[in-house]
Amino acid sequence: MRSLPPLRLLACALAVAVFASIPLISILSYGFRVGWDEIRPLVLRPLIGELLLNTLWLCATATAGCIALGLGLAWILERTSLPFAALWRALLAAPLAIPAFINSYAWITVRPELDGLKAATIVTVLSYYPFVLLPVAATLRGLDPALEESARALGTGPVRTFLRVVLPQLRTPILGGGLLVSLHLLAEYGAIEQLRYPTFATAIIAQYESTFASTAANVLAGVLVACCLVLVTLEVFLRGRARTARVGSGASRSRPRIRLGWWAIPVTAGVAGVVALGIGVPAYSVTHWLTYTGADSWTLGEIAPVVWSTLKLGAAASVIAVAVGFPVAWLAVRYRSALTTALERTTYLASSLPGVVVGLALVTASIRYARPLYQTTPLIIAAYVMLFLPRAMVNLRSAIQQAPPSLDQASRALGQSALATFLRVTIPLAAPGILAAMALVFLAVTTELTATLLLAPTGTHTLATEFWAATSEIDYPGAAPYAVCMIVLSTPAAWLLLRQSHFTGASYE
Amino acid sequence: MHALSKRALAPIAALAALALAACGGSSGGSGETGSSGGTETSAGATPTLDTGVTLVLYNAQHDTLSAAWVAAFTAETGVKVEIRQGSDLTMANQIVAEGSASPADVFLTENSPGMSLVENAGLLAPLDKATLAQVPASFKPSSGKWTGIAARSTVMAYNPAMIAEADLPTSIMDLRDAKWDGKWGAAPKGADFQAIVSAMLELKGESATADWLKALKSNGQQFTGNTAAMKAVNAGTVASAIIYHYYWYGDQAKTKENSANVQLHFFKNQDPGAFLSVSGGGVLASSKHPNEAQALVNFITGKTGQKVLADGTAFEYCVATDAPSNPALKPMTQLSPPTVDLSKLNSPKVVTLVTNAGLI
Amino acid sequence: MNDGAALEVRGISKSFGRLRVLDGIDLTIPGRTTTAILGPSGCGKTTLLRLVAGFERSDGGTISIAGRSVQGSGRSTPPNRRDVGYVAQEGALFPHLDVRANIGFGLARWPAGRKAKRSRVEQLIELVGLDRGHAARHPHELSGGQQQRVALARALARRPSLVLLDEPFSSLDASARVSTRTAVAAALREEGVTTLLVTHDQSEALALADQVAVMVAGRFRQVAPGPEIYLRPIDLECARLLGAGSTLQGRAAGDWVECALGRLPLADSAPFTSAAVFIRPEQVTVHSGTAAVVTAVDYLGADKLAAIRLPSGEVVEARLAGTAALAAGDQVDVRVEGTVLAFASLDALGAKANSG
Structure with missing residues (x-):
């Protein structure tokens, strides 16, 4: 177990870590090349302060909202006698299948006057609360009931038991979910742009619009990168050495749920309200525009090529992401050490950067250093791989854990070669996780907007860019079919995330 | 945008x-x-x-x-x-x-x-x-x-329910006045806007233009794109917006969904606001x-x-x-655009001005 | 604390759906004593403990702790107001708190100063025999036995009227089990606390309890001091739950019973004829002879357990000194020392009675 990793594998993983760091390196080196004198007037100006404040405000309100909503809903789902809990769980997870920019489009369809911080908070909370709900619910479900019982027997009332015993166990999923929400908010462009709330992500695009991959755009990106890094560090610091694993090993007993009695009516109404806002509004709006009288502006002939090119990009990116992630995940699981963990973390860190930053970095770098790659399909696929590698890694990790070394040894002792063992034992056991990894990357690509806007080769259009083009022209009926395609393509990913969180209690990303 | x-x-x-x-x-x-x-x-x-x-x-x-x-x-x-x-x-x-x-x-x-x-x-x-x-x-x-x-003409799209025709400004520069506080908007991230500003810069000079941009930043509403600006005028979110003429005509020819409550005001007398881009x-x-x-x-x-x-x-x-x-369209002969030397319309300078005003 | 009944359970029943788990349970635990509920898994013993703790509500009956009614006439006191201590099967230590904080958890609202609370925690660490160096550790840094000691200290901290132990040693390995059991017994004795222990291990019950309540299928079969149940079990099942033994067919007549091992004296005279004769392995002695055949010998270290086939075909177990020279296939004679137990309705037991 503690043996040294094979050098060739280590070299692969090292290459992957460097590859994943390209956007970060590009932004940093741009800064060094240009020099502080040119950067200073761009950083130290009121707009940056404004954007910083706006971005932080949104992060604060929406992350708090997601945690409050996710925690409350998770508690209702897991601890009360809510009728049809399984159905509600699925419906409450459904916003995972609706990209935030489609949600935004749906909301301004219903309430055209929506804009600013309040609107951005409402829409992003309704889009992202499942990121908190699912891991918290999974942890609540996995908690040893004896913990709460012991606390009760020690004279602690139900509320204080929740605060003193349950909540500390939920620290990891709450912080993890909160981080995920915050990173998404830092990166979110489409949803927030439609609601006229300027943040760094929208400002970078605006600057790109006026000046292309200029110093000003790269400086904004640099500040956004700093925000991401601060956030990731903060999460590590807050999480600290939280101990939340079950200490014992016995099977958890099913616990009695709190009987709602007449409370079932208002609680169910509240849950139904969240569902109505979270998926009812998008469903209504998309249906409205699809059946709108002026909706003849789209035809199969127009949409089919877009779907096809989106599918091709998604397939390529998912295969490559899994191939690239495998050696790193393998090392991290099989040869755990400070080095391999650092390599694994690097792929996560680099990928916490928003799509707009990765897009801008690759445009800047390719036009300068890799001209043959400029405006090509390989470059945009590389961007997807950088962005979505963590989704693959999380699943690859658990996939590899399904095939512990003891099985390898058993197979080798039965006369199988290393290769035969890999093919006959490891791969079959890891296959479901590998497929899940591919599916999640694939589906993330189908709704990626900002990096695609910047990097798509001439003539390549994806569902997200076409949807965005239509909504920017306020051509809402024209955007509806693309919205439907994206929702349909995202549904399997949402289902997969729901299933994973339900049966394994695993977090994701 | x-x-x-x-x-x-x-x-x-x-x-x-x-x-x-x-x-x-x-x-x-x-x-x-x-x-x-x-x-x-x-x-x-x-x-x-x-x-x-x-x-x-x-x-x-x-x-x-x-x-x-x-x-x-x-x-x-x-x-x-x-x-x-x-x-x-x-x-x-x-x-x-x-x-x-x-x-x-x-x-x-x-x-x-x-x-x-x-x-x-x-x-x-x-x-x-x-x-x-x-x-x-x-x-x-x-x-x-x-x-x-x-070519496209600069116009002021306004909501007649919110601004009487008599109160319309005679020059785009008037929007700097305090009485227009909160009553107008524009889409400053777009090239359309920056073209108008470049004409203004050419005709009125740097300090007047910088003032005007500052006024937009503090008194005006900012939109993402001219359609969104016109839509806001139509919905009454803002009383008026500086856009190009064709957004209105295009919507009028379709469903009028975003322009039913909008009228166009064409500036006259070779005003920068009458700029034909x-x-x-x-x-x-x-x-x-x-x-x-x-x-x-x-x-x-x-x-x-x-x-x-x-x-x-x-x-x-x-x-x-x-x-x-x-x-x-309103016939081009009825427009009175300012005369500008096209090669003098300067984009880097305009971007700097707009950036300095904190609009991008 | 009064020295009367610390726990009084009357007519408690509990069903889960259509499955009746407890059926009219009565139990009294005198103050400062330990009672063990002994029974096979699934007999309902843990459910009874959870009802007493207040984690579940019974369908009927009453429970009072230290003279205070906590369950009855449709009212149920929540667990936090029952004044009980509870040790779960695997300790259920709070993983986010260190040993000290775990033990002090219940003292948050204890009417005492901070200093008194701190010294109470230190006292408990010592009481359960924990190394002081472990006090700042987190649960995952402790062994299973240490975790159980912390769990007990935590449960005892508030000096509850009643401590409930739910199979506290079942998850430990054999060596830790005995040492932990000894430490727990000592701590309970020193605190002088009334204890209800649930277990399926007869040695645990016998070692810790003043009173053993044997539960089978949701009912108590026999409630008495351990040695009494061991010596005078009320039926064959109680006899078997309290230790190993062999069962032979026999015919009883008054104070005697006739079986494959001859005519043996009964502990109590039997009012029936057809009998199941129950013989503990330590009563069986082996002598040189040819009447029976040794079929298997289990070497257990200090002693040996030999299975011996009698001429009747029945098999009887004998406990021998570890040094005794005996091997499978040897021919021997077998005798029984002391009085034996006989129970009625052997026929009903059928073929099962043949196996030891």
Whole structure:
């Protein structure tokens, strides 16, 4: 177990870590090349302060909202006698299948006057609360009931038991979910742009619009990168050495749920309200525009090529992401050490950067250093791989854990070669996780907007860019079919995330 | 803003091309599609075009308009065109960054400053004389490196329920006054806006322009794109907005959904607010297919190209000599735009001013 | 604390759906004593403990702790107001708190100063025999036995009227089990606390309890001091739950019973004829002879357990000194020392009675 990793594998993983760091390196080196004198007037100006404040405000309100909503809903789902809990769980997870920019489009369809911080908070909370709900619910479900019982027997009332015993166990999923929400908010462009709330992500695009991959755009990106890094560090610091694993090993007993009695009516109404806002509004709006009288502006002939090119990009990116992630995940699981963990973390860190930053970095770098790659399909696929590698890694990790070394040894002792063992034992056991990894990357690509806007080769259009083009022209009926395609393509990913969180209690990303 | 996100309707363009080709092929010279004009332009420009090449068009014009131009061009000449959609200044800066290795053959803009940026970088080839002859001097720079292909007028879109006609400003500069506090808006991230500002800079000087931008930042509302601004006026979110005329005409011709409660106010007396912005077309010096690229610009400024513009839903003014604009528009003769030297409209300076004002 | 009944359970029943788990349970635990509920898994013993703790509500009956009614006439006191201590099967230590904080958890609302609370925690660490160096550790840094000691200390901290132990040693390995059991017994004795222990391990019950309640299928079969149940079990099942033994067919007559091992004296005279004769392995002695055959010998270290086939075909187990020279296949004679137990209705037991 503690043996040294094979050098060739280590070299692969090292290459992957460097590859994943390209956007970060590009932004940093741009800064060094240009020099502080040119950067200073761009950083130290009121707009940056404004954007910083706006971005932080949104992060604060929406992350708090997601945690409050996710925690409350998770508690209702897991601890009360809510009728049809399984159905509600699925419906409450459904916003995972609706990209935030489609949600935004749906909301301004219903309430055209929506804009600013309040609107951005409402829409992003309704889009992202499942990121908190699912891991918290999974942890609540996995908690040893004896913990709460012991606390009760020690004279602690139900509320204080929740605060003193349950909540500390939920620290990891709450912080993890909160981080995920915050990173998404830092990166979110489409949803927030439609609601006229300027943040760094929208400002970078605006600057790109006026000046292309200029110093000003790269400086904004640099500040956004700093925000991401601060956030990731903060999460590590807050999480600290939280101990939340079950200490014992016995099977958890099913616990009695709190009987709602007449409370079932208002609680169910509240849950139904969240569902109505979270998926009812998008469903209504998309249906409205699809059946709108002026909706003849789209035809199969127009949409089919877009779907096809989106599918091709998604397939390529998912295969490559899994191939690239495998050696790193393998090392991290099989040869755990400070080095391999650092390599694994690097792929996560680099990928916490928003799509707009990765897009801008690759445009800047390719036009300068890799001209043959400029405006090509390989470059945009590389961007997807950088962005979505963590989704693959999380699943690859658990996939590899399904095939512990003891099985390898058993197979080798039965006369199988290393290769035969890999093919006959490891791969079959890891296959479901590998497929899940591919599916999640694939589906993330189908709704990626900002990096695609910047990097798509001439003539390549994806569902997200076409949807965005239509909504920017306020051509809402024209955007509806693309919205439907994206929702349909995202549904399997949402289902997969729901299933994973339900049966394994695993977090994701 | 909206330019980057505009749809490139390549499939539709292909369909349109097929339709046009079928039309021309079956009925020979029905004349309906203006093929008589087309023959004249192509005969005058470049008689031998290589139909095997595919031009790359960096298009910052409205995608539907360019798609229609390209479809008609391909139908007439057989030369295929691949469109990369973007916004004026993104693409202008992009071409500058790409330098002589740019994949672009032809560049079309919505406004002239982006084109000037590329011209000043020395990346444009001189246009064919025949092409330049099709457009009057007021719609092209003296350098002959590019030409106007369409024009749009600055207007103030207002909600009559919120502003009485009598209270409308006589100059766009009036919006700096405190009495307009909170009553107007614009889309400062877009190239359209920055073109208006460049005219203002040219006509009124730097400090007046900086003041005006400051007023927008503190007193005005900022929107993402002219459509969103007009929509807000229609909904009563803001009383008025500085936009281009064709957004209103386009919506009026469709459902009036975003303009039913909106009226247009055209500034007079050569006010900067009456600025007529010229959309440009140019050929890259680095183009590997100069003949075909020249032919495309020639086509767009020729009779057929201008008729595609007039007949379509773009509602921009035609600029070629004797080319009638869409009859729905307020006639160009009734406009009183300021006279501006196109080559003096300066985009980097404007971007700096807008950036300093904290608008981007 | 009074020295009367610390726990009084009357007529408690509990069903889960259609499954009746407890059926009219009565139990009294005198103050400062330990009662063990002993029974096979699934007999309902843990459910009874959870009812007493207040984690579940009974369908009927009453429970009072230290003279205070906590369950009855449709009212149920929540667990935090029952004044009980509870040690779960695997300790259920709070993973986010260190040993000290775990033990002090219940003292948050204890009417005492901070200093008194701190010294109470230190006292408990010592009481359960924990190394002081472990006090700042987190649960995952402790062994299973240490975790159980912390769990007990935590449960005892508030000096509850009643401590409930739910199979507290079942997850430990054999060596830790005995040492932990000894430490727990000592701590309970020193605190003088009334204890209800649930277990399926007869040695645990016998070692810790003043009173053993044998539960089978949701009912108590026998409630008495351990040695009494061991010596005078009320039926064959109680006899078997309290230790190993062999069962032979026999015919009883008054104070005697006739079986494959001859005519043996009964502990109590039998009012029936057809009998199941129950013989503990330590009563069986082996002598040289040829009447029976040794079929298997289990070497257990200090002693050996030999299975011996009698001429009747029945098999009887004998406990021998570890040094005794005996091997499978040897021919021996077998005798029984002391009185034996006989139970009625052997026929009903059928073939099962043959196996030891």
